[in-house]
Amino acid sequence: MLSQLLPLLWTAALAAAFPGVPDLWGAPQSVPGPAATPQSVPDLPVRELTLQNGLRVLVLPRPGAPIASFVIHFPLGSVNEAPGSTGISHLLEHLLFKGTTTVGTRFYEGERPLLREMDALHDSILRAGEAPSPDTARIAGLRARIRELEDKAAAYVARNELEEIYSRSGARGLNAVTTVESTAYFVEIPSNRAELWFVLEADRFRNPVFREFYTERDVVAEERRLRMEDNPGSLLYEAHLAAAFQIHPYGAPVIGHMEDIERLSRPEVETHFRRFYGPNNGVVAIVGDVDPHQILRWAEEYLGSIPPGEEPPPVRTREPEQRGERRVEVEHDAEPILRVGWRVPSSRHEDAPALRVLAYLLTGGRSSRIHRRLVQEDRIASTVTSAVEPGQLHPGLFVVEAYPLAPASTRDLEAAIYEELERLKESPPEDSELQRIRNQLEASEVRRLRSNFGLAFQMAESESLYGDWRATFDWPRRLQEVTPEDVQRVVKLYFHRRNRTVATLVKPGEGLTP
Amino acid sequence: MGSCSVALAQESPAVGREAALALRFRDLEFVPPEVQKHTLQSGVTVFHVVDPSLPLVAIHARFRGGYALLPRESYAAAMALPGLLRSGGTAGLSPDSVDHLLDFYAIQLTLGAAGESTFSSLNTLTKHLEEAVELWAEILARPRFDSLEVEIWRGRQMEDVRRRKDDPTRLAFSEFNRIMFGDHPTGWEMAMEDLSPQRLSSPALAEVHGRILCPDNLILGVVGDVPWERMDPLLERLAEQLPTCSGPLPEPLAPRMREEGGVYLIPRKLTQSTVVLAQPGGISQTPDPDYFASRIGNAILGAGGFSSRLLSRVRTEKGYAYSASSVWTTPAGYEGIVGAVTQTRAGTTIAAVQLILDIMEELRNAPPARAEVDQAVAQIVNGFVFNFQDLTQIVAQQMFYLAQGLPEDWLSIYLRGIQQVEPAAVLRVFRQYVDPRNMVILILGDPEAFDLPPEVLGEVRIWQVEGAG
Numbered sequence: 001m002l003s004q005l006l007p008l009l010w011t012a013a014l015a016a017a018f019p020g021v022p023d024l025w026g027a028p029q030s031v032p033g034p035a036a037t038p039q040s041v042p043d044l045p046v047r048e049l050t051l052q053n054g055l056r057v058l059v060l061p062r063p064g065a066p067i068a069s070f071v072i073h074f075p076l077g078s079v080n081e082a083p084g085s086t087g088i089s090h091l092l093e094h095l096l097f098k099g100t101t102t103v104g105t106r107f108y109e110g111e112r113p114l115l116r117e118m119d120a121l122h123d124s125i126l127r128a129g130e131a132p133s134p135d136t137a138r139i140a141g142l143r144a145r146i147r148e149l150e151d152k153a154a155a156y157v158a159r160n161e162l163e164e165i166y167s168r169s170g171a172r173g174l175n176a177v178t179t180v181e182s183t184a185y186f187v188e189i190p191s192n193r194a195e196l197w198f199v200l201e202a203d204r205f206r207n208p209v210f211r212e213f214y215t216e217r218d219v220v221a222e223e224r225r226l227r228m229e230d231n232p233g234s235l236l237y238e239a240h241l242a243a244a245f246q247i248h249p250y251g252a253p254v255i256g257h258m259e260d261i262e263r264l265s266r267p268e269v270e271t272h273f274r275r276f277y278g279p280n281n282g283v284v285a286i287v288g289d290v291d292p293h294q295i296l297r298w299a300e301e302y303l304g305s306i307p308p309g310e311e312p313p314p315v316r317t318r319e320p321e322q323r324g325e326r327r328v329e330v331e332h333d334a335e336p337i338l339r340v341g342w343r344v345p346s347s348r349h350e351d352a353p354a355l356r357v358l359a360y361l362l363t364g365g366r367s368s369r370i371h372r373r374l375v376q377e378d379r380i381a382s383t384v385t386s387a388v389e390p391g392q393l394h395p396g397l398f399v400v401e402a403y404p405l406a407p408a409s410t411r412d413l414e415a416a417i418y419e420e421l422e423r424l425k426e427s428p429p430e431d432s433e434l435q436r437i438r439n440q441l442e443a444s445e446v447r448r449l450r451s452n453f454g455l456a457f458q459m460a461e462s463e464s465l466y467g468d469w470r471a472t473f474d475w476p477r478r479l480q481e482v483t484p485e486d487v488q489r490v491v492k493l494y495f496h497r498r499n500r501t502v503a504t505l506v507k508p509g510e511g512l513t514p
Numbered sequence: 515m516g517s518c519s520v521a522l523a524q525e526s527p528a529v530g531r532e533a534a535l536a537l538r539f540r541d542l543e544f545v546p547p548e549v550q551k552h553t554l555q556s557g558v559t560v561f562h563v564v565d566p567s568l569p570l571v572a573i574h575a576r577f578r579g580g581y582a583l584l585p586r587e588s589y590a591a592a593m594a595l596p597g598l599l600r601s602g603g604t605a606g607l608s609p610d611s612v613d614h615l616l617d618f619y620a621i622q623l624t625l626g627a628a629g630e631s632t633f634s635s636l637n638t639l640t641k642h643l644e645e646a647v648e649l650w651a652e653i654l655a656r657p658r659f660d661s662l663e664v665e666i667w668r669g670r671q672m673e674d675v676r677r678r679k680d681d682p683t684r685l686a687f688s689e690f691n692r693i694m695f696g697d698h699p700t701g702w703e704m705a706m707e708d709l710s711p712q713r714l715s716s717p718a719l720a721e722v723h724g725r726i727l728c729p730d731n732l733i734l735g736v737v738g739d740v741p742w743e744r745m746d747p748l749l750e751r752l753a754e755q756l757p758t759c760s761g762p763l764p765e766p767l768a769p770r771m772r773e774e775g776g777v778y779l780i781p782r783k784l785t786q787s788t789v790v791l792a793q794p795g796g797i798s799q800t801p802d803p804d805y806f807a808s809r810i811g812n813a814i815l816g817a818g819g820f821s822s823r824l825l826s827r828v829r830t831e832k833g834y835a836y837s838a839s840s841v842w843t844t845p846a847g848y849e850g851i852v853g854a855v856t857q858t859r860a861g862t863t864i865a866a867v868q869l870i871l872d873i874m875e876e877l878r879n880a881p882p883a884r885a886e887v888d889q890a891v892a893q894i895v896n897g898f899v900f901n902f903q904d905l906t907q908i909v910a911q912q913m914f915y916l917a918q919g920l921p922e923d924w925l926s927i928y929l930r931g932i933q934q935v936e937p938a939a940v941l942r943v944f945r946q947y948v949d950p951r952n953m954v955i956l957i958l959g960d961p962e963a964f965d966l967p968p969e970v971l972g973e974v975r976i977w978q979v980e981g982a983g
Contacts, residue, residue, distance in 0.1 A: 066542055101530070102530035159830055165531075167821065167893045170895070170898070170900070191542070196534060196539075199533045203531075206526075212830065214833075215831070216830075218834075222833070222859060223836040225785045226837070230785055232681075302527050305527070334680035335677045335680055365613070367614065376666055405670065406673060436617040439617065440620050446568055446570060
């Protein structure tokens with residue numbers, strides 16, 4: 001018969017968690033310290049180089065499989081977009097895969113006049129659309145003419161050639177991402193072909209051609225439909241941010257409003273690129289089995305002569321103080337969803353670490369407070385999550401999102417969530433709760449070192465957004481220093497009714513407001 | 515620590531297409547790490563690779579057995595098993611105690627199930643290896659199936675059943691499987707009747723547990739900062755604690771798929787239609803010419819990224835979709851399916867479907883260009899090193915080969931086979947196994963907004979979603 005005795009190995013850990021429970025296995029043990037002994041991450045042998053054009057290059061050699069991860073990062077995203085041009089950063093991201101004056105074309109000189117002709121026609125469409133009673137037949141005719149020209153230009157296009165060259169060389173994961181305040185382009189390549197990246201990327205950022213523009217704009221429109229318009233969670237997300245941020249660009253969708261997407265022009269995108277996506281605004285991070293000396297030589301040789309662009313103007317808009325609860329409903333034929341958001345400061349604020357720890361405390365795992373209350377004890381939610389959204393650099397929103405478990409309503413979930421927050425206002429969390437979080441953080445710091453691509457991305461992002469790649473490793477230390485009193489203080493300061501925006505997804509006809 | 519310097523600009527270098535094609539690269543010199551294979555006293559096979567780079571150990575367990583090898587009455591219990599092993603406590607530990615121990619030692623524990631297998635992975639700091647493995651053994655060998663946690667799981671699953679129709683893509687895939695596979699486990703979706711208390715009773719859960727989580731079904735893999743001498747006794751003890759298998763599991767049942775094509779419509783007021791189309795694929799995972807030709811053919815058709823025909827024509831050329839891809843599955847032991855998936859605005863739904871079918875027809879009528887075959891082969895050959903990017907990946911491959919009855923050197927066999935594929939072979943497999951006129955086509959979308967009536971594709975059957983409101 002198998003032994004049912006509890007191994008002594010766990011005794012101290014359980015005694016620490018349940019001090020009221022008699023220790024059946026011997027004398028009480030002292031509480032062990034943090035579970036992890038991570039390696040000293042600031043000792044990573046990162047080589048840094050700033051080119052004369054301002055491009056910053058980070059190289060971290062790591063022996064192992066002969067693969068290198070490449071990330072180019074720009075601190076530019078939807079917050080840098082003007083009203084009426086939402087989605088331009090994301091559309092640009094797509095278009096930077098269309099090739100250059102040599103890649104992706106059989107005869108650029110033949111293409112170029114056709115591209116200009118299409119631009120002129122599109123300009124006519126925009127002007128025609130501004131008339132009080134637009135001539136829809138004329139606009140349709142202009143659009144048809146653009147299609148004809150795109151078909152004609154297709155004869156000169158070597159479609160998807162950039163991706164073909166990369167994949168033929170065994171590259172994986174060629175892709176990009178745009179967020180509210182960043183754009184990143186990345187790929188992984190066998191190390192012996194690292195020079196290929198420099199040859200292609202130097203060309204891409206010096207000589208891009210935004211061909212197949214109008215078709216790609218249609219693709220982005222399809223992407224919006226796929227991700228946002230038939231997806232209940234995304235519909236609610238978009239409506240929630242729009243209600244919470246009435247003038248700050250955090251309230252606009254990264255992919256853009258459909259009406260704006262359909263009006264973006266190629267010259268507009270080109271201008272946006274030339275002005276702001278210069279090397280002086282970019283960071284390159286390369287991690288993997290590479291020779292850093294060779295990598296830096298290639299960086300100088302290939303990337304150093306790309307002309308710099310402008311610095312993007314700072315985002316000056318400040319969302320005014322919120323003076324009362326806001327509520328928004330979205331009707332959609334789907335089960336209900338709740339999002340509650342409170343206005344909170346940016347990640348650069350001294351309260352940011354406590355807010356991050358609060359998210360762990362509330363919804364970080366089975367032992368977390370709101371998960372425990374809503375999912376396990378009251379059984380009124382199937383899932384609940386929390387995070388600060390949508391970005392890092394500007395005051396954002398601490399959001400708790402929950403899916404009601406029928407027959408519970410979103411109101412039931414709201415009540416329970418507010419009760420848990422009131423509890424924290426009355427009493428700070430136990431130190432054992434924070435110790436659990438600290439243990440998790442310590443171990444995460446070790447685990448994150450497993451991925452070269454992850455490291456490249458995090459370092460590039462840190463350097464790009466905060467001016468120091470080390471910031472990504474400094475952040476966990478700041479989280480470790482958060483005390484229970486810090487958590488209580490931020491709950492008291494930010495989590496009150498007049499500072500919150502509530503969004504609910506309801507079925508048609510079932511809304512709470514008449 | 516890092517070092518920093520500022521470099522002076524150079525003259526413009528040679529960049530772009532010609533410069534890229536002119537590059538010459540040294541050969542990639544790489545010796546994949548050797549995986550040690552051990553056998554425990556209980557007969558359990560363990561694959562082991564030492565990785566001293568970080569103070570972490572990852573242990574992976576793969577159990578043969580899942581809902582696909584059990585009757586329908588056991589479906590919910592088999593699906594619940596991983597979650598309830600995690601949340602339901604053990605004979606010696608309450609659910610809260612398990613949560614606390616995992617949190618306190620910062621152990622990452624995952625559990626999951628596919629149709630024919632159940633799996634679990636443990637990731638721990640090396641200094642807590644003994645505690646972690648002992649806890650893992652307790653969780654795997656002596657589950658409590660706490661009644662409250664069972665009710666919580668049941669309630670969440672019922673909510674998931676209600677919400678299944680909310681995600682168009684998810685709904686389309688699950689309904690397509692039902693159309694294609696019928697009563698075979700591949701076509702199963704959780705229904706309210708599966709979640710009856712009787713089907714999730716303690717005896718029902720214990721029965722499923724006893725049939726799956728036992729040494730005869732187990733394969734282990736270990737990657738991390740631990741020598742075999744330290745790992746061996748821990749795994750011996752783990753295997754000893756698992757109960758003897760309560761009964762043999764059957765071999766997987768080959769599905770009887772829908773042979774006759776047709777058009778199925780789920781009308782929904784959506785701005786974008788989801789299209790899934792497929793038919794029996796005729797090929798399984800065996801090292802024969804048809805199998806290798808199908809891998810290259812599938813890459814050319816729609817699985818090879820932007821250079822593949824579907825993405826190139828449906829997305830890049832026409833702008834119909836953000837995504838258009840092909841599938842040609844090749845299970846071990848029986849045939850899979852061949853087909854395609856896309857999401858396109860309502861007003862281009864029929865045009866997108868017709869284009870996909872036309873592209874398939876083209877590959878039946880003429881061999882692909884040599885350049886297309888070379889591109890697909892080069893992608894695999896030059897990217898071969900990515901099969902060894904992560905030591906866990908390497909160990910997982912060996913575990914998979916053993917579980918599927920594939921030879922240990924399957925990757926090398928695959929690499930050789932791929933490189934022998936000629937355009938004529940791709941033509942042959944498309945002619946033999948792909949018939950665009952006989953596809954099962956499911957469209958989830960708003961027929962009132964389609965560009966053409968769906969009847970242009972063939973007789974349309976309105977498909978009723980089970981449990982839909």
